[in-house]
Structure formats: C-alpha cells, structure tokens
Amino acid sequence: MDPSHQLGEGVNAGELQRLTLSELRERAEALDARIREHLKRDARPRATVVMQCAVCEQRGTAADTRERAAEWAFRHREENAGHGAFREITMRPYQW
Secondary structure (H helix, E strand, O other): OOOOOEOOOOOEHHHHHHOOHHHHHHHHHHHHHHHHHHHOOOOOOOOEEEEEEOOOOOEOOOEOOHHHHHHHHHHHHHHOOOOOOEEEEEEOOOOO
16 A cells, blocks of 8 residues: 555554554544444434325325324325335434
C-alpha cells in the first residue's frame, strides 16, 4: 500500500504500520463509536408499515404495526374486485 495514501483524519498507511496493537484497538473503538453515533436512529417510531395495492398502486395510511396496515388492504380488497395482491412497505428512520 502506498504510504502516502490517506486513511482519514490525517493518518496514512505508514503511520498505521507503526502503531501498537493497543493503539490500533483504541482507534478501532473510537471509529466504532463514531459510526454508531452516525447511524443512530432518530426519535420517531421504530418503524412504520404501509400496504400498497399491486393492481392500482394506491396506498393505505402508515401504521405502527403490520396488522393495522393490513386492515386497509382487507377493506381495499372488499371494495375493489380483483385487487387481491399487495405490497408491504416497511420504513425505518435513521439519522445520517
């Protein structure tokens, strides 16, 4: 590896080769903490579920459970003959 290749935060490959195992572990733990913070979920609900008709593309209202989302699909099927195929769309918020 080219020692001039930068590995973020001003550290190059040559510097990493001179670090002790303990120093490498410390850097790895710090990087893990930064990644976890970067990927943490925001304060919104854990997930929302929406059902979408595969025939007409109409969607129900977002719900916090699959069962509640499916209620719309059952009503939509009863009201629209031939609309018996649906997609379940699950959305999970993340903060980047």
